[in-house]
Amino acid sequence: MHVHRLERVFLGLGVITLAAFFLILIALQVGESFKPPASSVTIDPTKVASTPPFDHPGLRRLPDGSYEAYYVGQVFFWQPSTLSVPLGAKVHFYVTSTDVVHGFLIEHTDVNLEVMPGWVSSATHVFRHPGDHLIVCDQYCGAGHADMFAHIVVK
Amino acid sequence: MMVLDRMNTATTSAQRRLIFAHLTVAFAALFIGTFFGVLQTLSHANAIQMPPWFDYYRMLTAHGVLLALVFTTFFITGLSHLAVYQTENYPHRSIALGWVAFWLMTVGTVMAAYEILAGNASVLYTFYAPLKASPWFYVGAALLIVGTWVALLEWLLVTALWRREHPGERTPLPAFMVLANYIMWFLATIGVAIEVIFMLIPWAFGWVPGVDVLLTRMLFWYFGHPLVYFWLLGAYLVWYGVVPAILKVPIFSDSLTRLAFILFIILSLPVGIHHEFSDPGIADRWKLLQTGLTLMVVVPSLMTAFALFATFEEYAAKLGKTGFFGIVGSLPWGDPAFAGIALAMLLFIFGGIGGILNASYTLDSTIHNTMWVVGHFHITVGGPVALTLLAATWRLLPALTGKRLFSVGLARAQVWLWFVGMAVMSFAMHTEGLMGAPRRVEHYTYGGSAIAAAWQPYSLLAAGGGVVIFLSVIAFAIVLFGTIFSKPEITEVESARAFTFALARPGDNAPSVFDRLGLWALVAVALVIVAYAGPFYQHFSEHVYLVPGMRTW
Numbered sequence: 001m002h003v004h005r006l007e008r009v010f011l012g013l014g015v016i017t018l019a020a021f022f023l024i025l026i027a028l029q030v031g032e033s034f035k036p037p038a039s040s041v042t043i044d045p046t047k048v049a050s051t052p053p054f055d056h057p058g059l060r061r062l063p064d065g066s067y068e069a070y071y072v073g074q075v076f077f078w079q080p081s082t083l084s085v086p087l088g089a090k091v092h093f094y095v096t097s098t099d100v101v102h103g104f105l106i107e108h109t110d111v112n113l114e115v116m117p118g119w120v121s122s123a124t125h126v127f128r129h130p131g132d133h134l135i136v137c138d139q140y141c142g143a144g145h146a147d148m149f150a151h152i153v154v155k
Numbered sequence: 156m157m158v159l160d161r162m163n164t165a166t167t168s169a170q171r172r173l174i175f176a177h178l179t180v181a182f183a184a185l186f187i188g189t190f191f192g193v194l195q196t197l198s199h200a201n202a203i204q205m206p207p208w209f210d211y212y213r214m215l216t217a218h219g220v221l222l223a224l225v226f227t228t229f230f231i232t233g234l235s236h237l238a239v240y241q242t243e244n245y246p247h248r249s250i251a252l253g254w255v256a257f258w259l260m261t262v263g264t265v266m267a268a269y270e271i272l273a274g275n276a277s278v279l280y281t282f283y284a285p286l287k288a289s290p291w292f293y294v295g296a297a298l299l300i301v302g303t304w305v306a307l308l309e310w311l312l313v314t315a316l317w318r319r320e321h322p323g324e325r326t327p328l329p330a331f332m333v334l335a336n337y338i339m340w341f342l343a344t345i346g347v348a349i350e351v352i353f354m355l356i357p358w359a360f361g362w363v364p365g366v367d368v369l370l371t372r373m374l375f376w377y378f379g380h381p382l383v384y385f386w387l388l389g390a391y392l393v394w395y396g397v398v399p400a401i402l403k404v405p406i407f408s409d410s411l412t413r414l415a416f417i418l419f420i421i422l423s424l425p426v427g428i429h430h431e432f433s434d435p436g437i438a439d440r441w442k443l444l445q446t447g448l449t450l451m452v453v454v455p456s457l458m459t460a461f462a463l464f465a466t467f468e469e470y471a472a473k474l475g476k477t478g479f480f481g482i483v484g485s486l487p488w489g490d491p492a493f494a495g496i497a498l499a500m501l502l503f504i505f506g507g508i509g510g511i512l513n514a515s516y517t518l519d520s521t522i523h524n525t526m527w528v529v530g531h532f533h534i535t536v537g538g539p540v541a542l543t544l545l546a547a548t549w550r551l552l553p554a555l556t557g558k559r560l561f562s563v564g565l566a567r568a569q570v571w572l573w574f575v576g577m578a579v580m581s582f583a584m585h586t587e588g589l590m591g592a593p594r595r596v597e598h599y600t601y602g603g604s605a606i607a608a609a610w611q612p613y614s615l616l617a618a619g620g621g622v623v624i625f626l627s628v629i630a631f632a633i634v635l636f637g638t639i640f641s642k643p644e645i646t647e648v649e650s651a652r653a654f655t656f657a658l659a660r661p662g663d664n665a666p667s668v669f670d671r672l673g674l675w676a677l678v679a680v681a682l683v684i685v686a687y688a689g690p691f692y693q694h695f696s697e698h699v700y701l702v703p704g705m706r707t708w
Binding site: 004006007008010011014015018019021025026028029034035036037038039040041042043044045046075099100101103105107108110111112113114116117118119120121122134135136138139140141142143144145146147 | 210277279283285286292297357368371372411431432433434435436437438439440442443446447450451453454457458461465514515516517519520521523524525591593594595596598599600601602604606607693697698699700701702703704705706707708
């Protein structure tokens with residue numbers, strides 16, 4: 001089997017580039033600087049309204065100065081619909097659904113979660129800019145999908 | 156001409172009828188699906204308003220199912236029948252299994268399409284549980300899948316017969332490519348078949364109270380990503396097999412072609428979790444593992460790019476042309492089939508680059524479930540794959556009907572319109588997605604949000620692209636029906652030569668290990684176990700709640 005010299009060069013460069021991409025991702029994961037969301041917390045989807053802390057969705061302050069935000073998605077709205085967050089706050093988001101799959105996207109941030117009934121998805125974000133942040137549902141959930149949004153006000 | 160003369164190009168009229176039946180369903184799906192497509196781009200841009208009796212999401216489901224699942228599966232299966240019928244010295248004793256496969260697929264398609272159009276299955280083509288469609292939608296989907304297995308059975312049987320008569324020989328390339336694609340497809344569809352038959356159907360009929368949502372998604376995407384390679388290998392069958400025949404040069408390399416298809420069998424399957432980077436319940440290490448495997452599946456496409464440019468170079472050299480512009484300029488752009496296929500290859504450069512970007516979860520958090528993804532699959536399956544199949548039709552039609560094309564000029568316009576429309580629409584969608592626009596949304600207002608208002612110009616640009624694509628479909632329909640309803644004009648020899656598969660050059664024989672598809676299927680299964688043992692072990696060791704599900708449309 002003969003392999004042309006240019007073919008070796010072309011494929012070699014391709015493979016080296018792909019390997020470099022992969023090494024960067026390994027470094028990010030090992031170095032704890034970027035990991036994909038991978039929460040493994042489950043919740044009874046029929047009892048969300050009576051399961052703390054999702055029985056009172058909203059913001060809590062932790063002793064270390066960071067915050068936890070609990071969100072519940074259901075057709076076709078988010079609870080809480082508006083949340084006030086202090087500027088510079090580090091917020092850990094915990095999001096679940098009571099019915100079908102929703103998507104929790106805070107516009108212009110890296111917070112972008114599939115929200116499944118039975119599971120609690122989580123992500124962390126530091127709010128460095130004041131103003132209004134739009135949250136949309138970015139996973140099709142039914143007839144009112146386009147009307148499912150909320151706001152985070154940073155001040 | 157020696158290359159062509161070695162080829163057994165004659166098909167019987169019974170074989171041509173079976174192929175034409177597949178194309179008929181494919182084109183019906185194309186016309187309905189693209190009509191809904193252009194309406195969607197317009198209503199997404201708020202240029203029109205869909206009436207309540209035919210809402211956006213019903214139409215979106217029909218668009219996705221009819222184009223991504225029905226058009227592709229029927230066209231590629233019909234094309235694969237032709238490739239196997241044209242395979243040198245293949246013993247075709249019966250086409251009965253081919254018809255059984257066709258009718259299973261067709262009954263399934265009609266069942267699913269009826270439920271979608273009646274508004275009972277607005278669950279989109281990913282049918283994520285616990286959105287609960289009519290059970291008959293899932294039954295239809297299962298029949299469509301199982302039908303393709305019967306077609307594979309026919310090809311395996313004739314190959315076994317041929318092997319008995321030709322001991323020690325390599326499976327001829329057209330049949331090899333078809334078998335490789337459908338063996339990969341078979342392994343992939345086992346996942347969705349388990350999901351649909353053992354989970355969704357019992358649940359939709361109400362026999363079980365709930366469904367394991369994450370497990371349905373893992374099984375769906377175990378199938379869902381190889382699905383895109385099934386489409387792509389349908390196009391590659393044309394790129395590797397038919398393009399050299401059009402250019403009257405031999406296949407660049409028998410070994411490279413087989414190795415590329417073998418790599419797709421092995422690497423298409425263990426990558427589905429890259430669609431679930433944002434899902435809970437799957438640990439980050441499994442996501443990293445499948446990212447690495449996803450990057451590896453780029454390699455056979457790099458090989459393909461090299462082989463195709465080498466084929467073009469060989470063709471140009473015969474005409475005494477060299478250098479990049481000499482080669483590109485010498486290609487037969489006047490042939491609408493060639494022009495369309497070449498433009499499809501050009502689109503795939505952008506589709507492939509986008510795919511490499513998507514493979515990393517660092518970018519995924521920015522573009523996951525946004526219009527970027529919609530732009531990406533329109534410049535992969537909607538561009539390279541669909542345009543290859545539509546362009547191939549301009550040679551398939553004379554081969555199947557014995558008639559001259561109704562208008563070569565209009566056929567040429569058709570491929571260019573599709574190319575331009577898809578490039579514009581996909582660019583607009585990618586941009587909208589980078590700006591944060593979520594996918595699968597009828598129209599953005601979000602209470603008058605300024606962020607959403609910034610997406611509107613790109614929604615309009617995408618609608619412009621959508622209209623151009625629809626013009627291409629109208630041109631396609633005119634040439635298609637014009638040709639079918641004209642009188643036969645070309646000789647049997649011309650008709651037989653219109654669509655053929657090239658062979659390797661004499662003496663170019665791949666190592667025999669490249670012909671052992673069963674062995675490579677086992678390697679593929681082993682790699683699936685490596686990639687999925689962890690995620691499945693994790694899933695079954697956690698306490699998972701079953702979800703009752705509901706109809707939310």
